[in-house]
Amino acid sequence: MDFLNIYPTIPVQIKRGEGPYLFSSSGKKYLDLIGGIGVNVLGYRDPEVMSILGEAGIIPHLSNLYMHTLREDISMRLNKLCGSDRVFFTNSGTESNEAALKFAWKMNPGKILSFEGSFHGRSLGSFSLSHLFIHQDFPRIDAPVDFVRWNNPRDLREKGRDASIIILEPIQGAGGVRVMNKECFGVLKELKKRGTIVIADEIQSGLGRTGEFLACSHNDFQPDVVTLAKGLGGGIPLGAVCMKEEIASNLKIGDHGSTMGGNLKALRLAGVVLERLLNQLMEHIRDIENSVVERYRSGLEIRGRGLFLGFDVANGEDFARIMREKGYLVNIVRKNTVRLLPPYIIRKEELTEFFDVAGEVI
Ligand SMILES: Cc1ncc(COP(=O)(O)O)c(C=O)c1O
Numbered sequence: 001m002d003f004l005n006i007y008p009t010i011p012v013q014i015k016r017g018e019g020p021y022l023f024s025s026s027g028k029k030y031l032d033l034i035g036g037i038g039v040n041v042l043g044y045r046d047p048e049v050m051s052i053l054g055e056a057g058i059i060p061h062l063s064n065l066y067m068h069t070l071r072e073d074i075s076m077r078l079n080k081l082c083g084s085d086r087v088f089f090t091n092s093g094t095e096s097n098e099a100a101l102k103f104a105w106k107m108n109p110g111k112i113l114s115f116e117g118s119f120h121g122r123s124l125g126s127f128s129l130s131h132l133f134i135h136q137d138f139p140r141i142d143a144p145v146d147f148v149r150w151n152n153p154r155d156l157r158e159k160g161r162d163a164s165i166i167i168l169e170p171i172q173g174a175g176g177v178r179v180m181n182k183e184c185f186g187v188l189k190e191l192k193k194r195g196t197i198v199i200a201d202e203i204q205s206g207l208g209r210t211g212e213f214l215a216c217s218h219n220d221f222q223p224d225v226v227t228l229a230k231g232l233g234g235g236i237p238l239g240a241v242c243m244k245e246e247i248a249s250n251l252k253i254g255d256h257g258s259t260m261g262g263n264l265k266a267l268r269l270a271g272v273v274l275e276r277l278l279n280q281l282m283e284h285i286r287d288i289e290n291s292v293v294e295r296y297r298s299g300l301e302i303r304g305r306g307l308f309l310g311f312d313v314a315n316g317e318d319f320a321r322i323m324r325e326k327g328y329l330v331n332i333v334r335k336n337t338v339r340l341l342p343p344y345i346i347r348k349e350e351l352t353e354f355f356d357v358a359g360e361v362i
Pocket of ligand 1: 094121205230
């Protein structure tokens with residue numbers, strides 16, 4: 001094998017996709033509840049996405065050396081949706097968090113707080129802030145980092161007292177699909193008032209996945225910096241850091257940059273994704289949560305919101321294998337949590353059927 005396989009690979013050879021379904025090379029049809037780890041929000045072979053991917057006229061890449069209306073247009077739309085003032089484009093989640101960290105640090109250097117169970121990416125800055133990697137032996141950034149106990153407002157208040165920067169996931173994904181409680185958001189509001197810069201890592205929870213554009217909005221919380229990636233580029237790499245003016249105005253040319261960040265093809269696709277979210281899909285997600293998820297929530301002990309859901313099983317690997325045989329692709333985190341990040345276009349009947357089968361398998 002030439003590919004460096006450092007992934008827990010699912011033993012299925014995928015040949016094509018259609019809507020929320022994937023098809024293997026042997027022709028088996030799967031309902032995809034992983035969605036390329038939360039990326040394929042419009043499912044597969046969306047006609048608008050396909051037509052942009054096939055467009056001949058567009059320059060795929062231009063670099064940030066030139067002005068372009070698309071860059072301004074998508075920035076404006078993101079600022080409206082995130083309550084921010086300026087946008088920096090990247091190619092991935094970890095790059096968004098690296099940039100956010102540099103921007104916040106420039107304004108307010110000092111102790112950085114993250115949370116137990118957090119995952120912010122695998123490049124060394126994001127890695128240093130990811131509690132899930134605390135036992136991995138790689139170099140860390142040269143800054144004081146501390147981890148707050150999950151959903152413990154007292155610990156957050158105490159450790160927050162002298163913190164300059166806090167990074168949080170409103171819902172932890174790799175950490176087991178755990179929703180941050182209202183009390184912690186209350187403390188975050190206090191700390192923010194006192195001048196701590198709060199970065200919301202909405203890479204998995206944002207982009208409408210929970211029925212609001214940002215998951216922080218469920219708690220009326222306005223972060224200073226929001227990081228996005230995953231489905232923003234409609235299936236091709238695109239990330240964004242959306243920040244308040246105080247942070248942006250502190251940065252100067254050369255402080256940061258990215259060659260490919262915000263390439264034109266990805267921005268064109270972002271336009272489609274944002275349009276569809278606002279016109280139809282966020283409402284669909286709220287509806288599917290109310291009419292389907294809530295019916296199964298207590299029975300399966302489902303955590304999460306919208307289409308960012310998780311529940312525990314006795315043995316994740318066994319569960320995923322059995323579900324695969326039955327035509328469903330699911331992702332397992334922390335050994336026994338089933339994490340669901342399906343395409344937003346999944347229909348009520350499809351999700352209902354999945355929960356019925358999952359209930360039988362459990
Ligand atoms: C919350 C969160 N932050 C950061 C990342 C890193 O994103 P990427 O893999 O695009 O670098 C992820 C990826 O799953 C994520 O879920």
